[in-house]
Amino acid sequence: MWFSQSQEEVLKKLDVNPSKGLSSAEAKSRLEKYGQNKLKSKPKKSLIALFFSQLKDMLIYVLLGAALITMIIGEYTDSIIILLVVILNAVIGVVQEYKAGKAIEALQKMTTPKALVRRDGEAKEINSEEIVPGDIVILDAGRFVPADLRLVESANLQIEESALTGESVPTDKDANSVYEDPKTPIGDKSNMAFMSTLTTYGRGEGVVVATAMETEIGKIAKILDEDNDEMTPLQKKLEELGKILGFVAIGICVVIFIIALIQKRDLFEMFLTAISLAVAAIPEGLAAIVAIVLALGVTRMSKINAIVKKLPAVETLGSVNIICSDKTGTLTQNKMTVVKHYTYNKLSDVPAAETSLEASGDTIELVKSLVLCSDATYENGQGTGDPTEIALIILGDKYGLSRNSLNTKHNRVSEKPFDSDRKLMSTLNKEGNGFRVHTKGAIDNLLKISSSALVDGKIVPLTEDMKENYLKITEQMSDSALRVLGVAFKDTDSLIEPDAMETDLTIIGLVGMIDPPRLEVKASIAEAKTAGITPIMITGDHKNTAVAIAKELGIAESIEQSLTGAEIDEISDEEFSKNINNYRVFARVSPEHKVKIVRAFKSHGNIVSMTGDGVNDAPSLKFADIGVAMGITGTDVAKGASDMILTDDNFTTIVHAIEEGRNIYNNIKKSVIFLLSCNLGEVITVFLSILFFWPVPLLPTQILWINLITDTLPAISLGIDPGDKDIMKRKPRNPKDSFFANGAAFNAILGGSLIGILTLLAFYFGLHEHGYSLGSKNIPEDVLTYARTMSFVVLAASQLLYSLSMRSATKSIFKVGLFSNMYLIGAIIAGFILQLGVISIPLLANAFKVHNLSLMDWGIVILFALVPLTVNELFKLVKSLLKGKSEE
Structure with missing residues (x-):
């Protein structure tokens, strides 16, 4: 030390x-x-090592299993498609990790x-x-x-x-x-x-x-440089889902073989059927759809000045409930600004812009002396020199007293530079036929060397009561976290030595300055709090200054909600973590403290965002669930360690990004539940047919067609659904909640069951029209083909129409707006056209073993396809009515 x-x-x-x-x-x-x-x-991972590390995921294993299964049944095109999805995901991951490694280089x-x-x-x-x-x-x-x-x-x-x-x-x-x-x-x-x-x-x-x-x-x-490979909430959910799907697929195969042995069926035939069920259980397009939805979300966010470096960070934003923000440059403007000035018995606020108001003579003298006793420059919005002195030059501009015009009129002839012991600076300038000393610095030191004061344009003796008055105003300003600067002058007929400047002065007054909050931040913090998000200020600045800014912005209510770095060191890690929710401001902290604060909030299960721009913010940006760096004032180090960069350095953009993140998660959830409902319908169809010794209504190729083509377009369209306008009026979702929370599991089971039963019913009608039943033996191949075509079309059409109901778990399609997502309408139309093409074009019909339907059968198919949509909408209506009654 x-x-x-x-x-x-x-x-x-x-x-x-x-x-x-x-x-x-x-x-x-x-x-x-x-x-x-x-x-x-540390040594960097090779590109090959990075690539293989991207494959360590259960859902990827499931996709690779699906590729192997489709290869076994001879569908090589589908195998190639699935493998391309896996490789694409891995390549994207490698690129992201490579970019993230730039923090140390910076x-x-x-x-x-x-x-x-x-x-x-x-x-x-x-x-x-x-x-x-x-x-x-x-x-x-x-x-x-x-x-x-x-x-x-x-x-x-x-x-x-x-x-x-x-x-x-x-x-x-x-x-x-x-x-x-x-x-x-x-x-x-x-x-x-x-x-x-x-x-x-x-x-x-x-x-x-x-x-x-x-x-x-x-x-x-x-x-x-430490490893911090903690998964985002979305990655955890997808891994959890992948494991479930993997075990379901294996379980289905085992059950099928047990049934086959009991029923003494042909084992090879049952092997192909088991493959059909396994394929039905796995939503092959899920990983690709999630990646596409996130990528589209990234594009949308770039339009609101938020550049996302890592795709999962988009979703993570949606579950953020703690925003830890650096003060300087993030919540404040990162420039000292004079906000108050005082001449004897006259305390005034400084106007936000240039003023044409008549200022008192004392105020003019105050500002004039401060500008002349400064070495800084400020032109065209750019300043050079000490930030405090730049603030004084800007103050002069507001009152029409520009530095250049004053220096031309009152040329500096001598000076006594600032000294940290004296805490004063003096200049000697031309004033009419003589000279004037201008002295600025600590007010208590100025009062010691002053003998008079300027009051209403007149120089009067400085009394003890007047000194106490100046010191009282200084204390008031200091309590408001303002940095106080006093100013005095004296006239002289001739040039004097620097050592003789600072004696027998006339005190003019003082100014209070601060690095002020950004104008738009207060409203953004209020919106964040409404959305259940707690803003936290973390800064290296002094405690009083930080708390004053925090109070003004609505982050904190009292100084009891603040803690300094030194105070953190005196508390054990356990006690600090236990009481972390009592604090809103952390001042005079080191980089290690920032990481400790983030970890303490995370220990309570919070999803923590950290914003900042300096080198000192980089470790906490990395350890937070999502690190947000400033694009304009941010250092390369902060940008390299972050997950997201704000191109406008605007705290408000973070709130907009959180809103976008919430909607993106909801959209991904819609896509996932929709796909699982569709796959459940397929599983029920095939499983029941095997259980009751019926012919299998769907072939593996037909299931793959629906999973990879017909399902995918609506799923992507749901992923880019317009945002819920009420999303920021709700609390952040619990990151521990699964995709199936809040009734989503019931919706998936209801929809899947209806789709599965109706597909079997369509298969039954197809057989019945030709004089056969589900239990008939030796059904001709052309009759089976016709019945399978009906079940194939019902399965596809019911899933396409059911996607309309998936746009909201609580609002009807008419309340959401039937045509408010034209991408989905387009996807449904495209799905029907593709499905019609498969059964109408001879080449495709032969490949998929389907047949064209009669007009009457098309009517039956459409009627069946509308049932899941109608039932789900009626269920939402009943649920809404019951909720309304309970609230009454």
Whole structure:
């Protein structure tokens, strides 16, 4: 813990003289000992290993089994189709994993290529990779810090550390500070400088105490490099479904053979029948349909400024019930803004834009002095310099006092730069025939060197009561998490030395500034809370500032709902996890704390989203169920570790993405339940025919045709169904709920049973028309073909029409809108045309062993096909009426 030791102790331990630095020989020796100063990552998986890892899934095993079965029965085309689906899914997975591995590479690129060090008594510029512990590094404005340093010298040194701490304001550094508390947060270690942060002001020197993976940014790289292969809720559901289907298929085959032995049937014939049932039990197109629906969802989300890197992340969004958000740049605008100003007895809010209102003379003098006593620039929406000073220049623009016009009129002739001990800055500018000193800084320090005050345009003596008044307003502003800056002036007839500037001043007033919330975020947070989602703020900023922003946005209600990183360290992991739901704001936290917070929320079964933009956010972005990076202000590291990137850096987009994710999950569920209903109908048809010693109504090729062609088009159309407008008025679904929760299992069984029974009934009618029954022996082949054609058409048509009823589990097709999903209408029409083509075109009819039907039989077929749709709609109506009565 270098920050807790004095400069002398650190230099002695590292055996280096700061005036001479290391010798070239010693530096070479240490480079061999410690290695190069660059971040490392674990060996990458080969493309082949990545490919085979994609195949470790029960549903994939089931699909491969289906391919083998279709190959056995000679349907090679179907086998090829199924194998292509498996290969396509694996290739997509490989591409996604390869892209995700870019996070560490982005971290490596962040290390600076050059660094200024002192070696052999001379200042030399070297590659940062050659830096070793003990090197003396020289820092000045504009230079990146090449390694973790214990500062040994600092002069007005400020370093921008937002990538590590989340703070939008550069941190003042003091080489002479020593911190005895071992749990001092990174943002408070003013005697340290960290790798990949930026020097913005002043100069300093530091001795390297850590390089490469031992630096703070290196620790982040280690966290990012850990394996975290936890499955998304959708992947878990599909794996669970795949196992069920696999066991069902095996079970069916076993049952069939037992029945065959009891009934003394031909075993080869029963083997082919068992294959028919196994094929019926497996929805071959399921994996492809889910992939297509997710891919279409990704395309839709890109239009609302959300770029999804991993397909399952679309669905994961739908079950999110905790959004952990970084403050700076995500909930706030990431720019300091003056929001209040005060001259004696006049506290005013600053207008949001330029104002033509008449400002009092005191306010004009206040703003004028602040602008003249600043080194920043701001033109065409772009600022350079300290964020606090940029805010002052923007304040001047709002009151028509631009920096350029003021500096032209009141030329600066001398200055006394800011000093962290004085906490003041002064400039001497032309004022009429004389000069004026403008001094800004800490209000308590200004009051000590002021003897008068500007009140209503007049200079009056500064009394103790007036001082107390200024300090009272300062305290009020500080309690509101505003950063307070005072300003004073004095006139002089002649040039004065810098040391004589800061005496006998006239206090003008003070301003309060803050990094303000984004304008649209408050409404988005209210919408999220209505949808049962809890927003959490996680920031490296100070507690009071964070809580003030959280209160304004509606995230927190009191400071009791906040916790600092130091306080987290004092609590055991068990206690922290137990009480995690009591907190809404976490301040002054490190990257390790962020991961701990995410894990604590996840331990309660929550689905957690984490948003952020800095390097410090990357580990928690990776460990969250879904990591969301900012596209504009986000670092490459954050983007690489995330699942989704917001191209507009807008928190509101997250809420829209969650709404989209919920609808996508619902659509996938519709597709899955529809496919399983259809497959259940096929299983019932074949199983009952075998159980009662009837002829088999469907051939394996006919079942495959329906599974791969007729079912697939409506299933995809259901997958892109327009969203439910009321989706964000409901709580997030329980991620533990299966696809069959909330009555979905009943719907699947009801629909499947009706489809199966009606298919058998159609088969019976086909036989009956020719004078045969289900129990008849030696039925002619042409009669069987005709009866099978009727069952084949009823099965296909009933499934096509039943898809209309699957659009909503509670609303009728008329309430949802019969033609509100034209893709589904098109799919149904296309399905009927394909089915008509199969039985009408001789080549296809021979291949599928079907026959054209009479006009009367077409009427019977359509009538039967309408029954599952009608029954399901009547069931929804009854259910709705009963619900209405119970609510009364």
